[in-house]
Amino acid sequence: MLEETDRIWAYNQILMILQADSSETLAEADTDSRTSAHGEKEEDAEDIAGILDRLCSAALKTGALSDDGVVSHDLFDTKLMGVLTPRPAQVRATFARRYAQSPEAATDWFYEFSQDTNYIRRDRIRRDVKWVTKTEYGELDITINLSKPEKDPKAIAAARNMPQSAYPKCQLCVENEGYAGRLNHPARENHRIIPITINNNPWYFQYSPYVYYNEHCIVFNSQHVPMRIDAAAFRKLLDFVKQFPHYFVGSNANLPIVGGSILSHDHFQGGHYTFAMEKAEIETPLVCSGYPDVEAGIVKWPLSAIRLRSADDDALVHLAEKILTAWRGYSDPDAFIFAETDGEPHMRTGQNHYRSSIDLTKKMWI
Ligand SMILES: [Zn+2]
Known part of the structure; x- marks a missing residue:
């Protein structure tokens, strides 16, 4: 995401978030964290998770990060990535330019981008367990999703005492783009969404941070309105595949007894995958x-x-x-x-x- 000309600027953004006023302060905190938290291990320069982990340890030293829980870490390292993520206008312009080449060029680029910003956490997705098994109905995909962050007890306790917020109304609302998050809502500073038109209405396209299958995307209404399965829903699904012919799209049921989905916000899920x-x-x-x-x-x-x-x-x-x-x-x-x-x-x-x-x-x- 960064070019050589961004180097000093990016470094200063990191200092700002770490509340370190000079490179010496950062170096000091980092040396300590390296010996205490990570021992001898030199992380791979390409490994964002390793770098962010180290910066979180340094932030605990500088006081920019006050506790060591998973939820606080996620909020903090997303803030770090957020300051380095291009603004929505730039992202949408790049997507549109690629889309003019082909829809596949656009989604290829956006999927990589969503990982480079660490919105999709590659290191967590790698932990998921997947295999294919032969059955009389064909080869079925079995997946065990391990990439959703575990809730830590400290965060659960702290969240219990927080007032219920109505902003954003849910995790699918447009207001999540750039939102800093809180103990009971994920940080989305590095999250970007792409406008599309579905059934003559403004909708958006994004990837799921949890990647249940390749290029798992979410297509969602710009308004926080409940899911309905009706003739218009069929029209909406067809509208999407016309614009992204290399993707499938599907809908969860709109009944609560099936469980699992956000029924309060009209949305579908798609991706670059062929299911059994x-x-x-x-x-x-x-x-x-x-x-x-x-x-x-x-x-x-x-x-x-x-x-x-x-x-x-x-x-x-x-x-x-x-x-x-x-x-x-x-x-x-x-x-x-x-x-x-x-x-x-x-x-x-x-x-x-x-x-x-x-x-x-x-x-x-x-
Ligand atoms: Zn919503």
């Missing part, structure tokens, strides 16, 4: 009357899944909505399928995956 469900074959072809240009079929998959494939966006959206409406109200007590119990809806379209392939036909799974 996409490779699974059609087990039972379907004919949908009134939609002669849509190929449809039940996918050989452990959950109920219908794949729709067509070059006609409107047909896909209309048929998807029809299936969704029928599915939401569908019950078959003999098979223990209930549309709802005690007023709580169960039927959902989880993980709708879309991809436009090179010939611009679109496939859809429900």
Whole structure:
């Protein structure tokens, strides 16, 4: 991110954050930390995590960092990276310039950038455990995510005493860009988001800091409005893959009983990855009357899944909505399928995956 001409400026930014008024103060704190915290170990010059770790140790000496917990470390080292991260206007201009070459050139650049700023922490992502296993449904990806920071007890205790803040409203809101964070909200000084248009509305594109699969991105509404799965949602998904044809995009279910997602903020997840469900074959072809240009079929998959494939966006959206409406109200007590119990809806379209392939036909799974 830095060039030779940035050297002195960057060094002075680091001094400022470390509350060190001269290179001597920093050198002194650093010598101490090197012998105490890191012993003999010389870190790799390319290893951001190692360098930041050392600067955090020095900051404990200068007093710029008051406690040694993981959460305080994360807040502090993000602040350090934040002062070195280009401003949003520059980042967006670079993205737009690359996008004019190709959407892939733009995402390649932005994904690298999001790691260079340490927004995606390469050292933590490396700890994740991943493998592929053969099953009757094809080769399934198994991942164990270890890169989300562990909460430390000190931070949990401190967060309990903090007033509830309404800013940013959630972790997906646009107001996270550049936000310093606090004990109960991650620091995002080094976070940058890219504006896109989805369903004629302003939306944004960013990467997930936790990378569940390659180039795991999040596409989110500029407004903090709840997720809804409806005809417009299908349109939004197709709008995204038209702009990023090398990516897939999918949606979590919008029901709380499925868990895990931020339902209060309209968003989707995508990435540069082909999941097993996409490779699974059609087990039972379907004919949908009134939609002669849509190929449809039940996918050989452990959950109920219908794949729709067509070059006609409107047909896909209309048929998807029809299936969704029928599915939401569908019950078959003999098979223990209930549309709802005690007023709580169960039927959902989880993980709708879309991809436009090179010939611009679109496939859809429900
Ligand atoms: Zn939000």
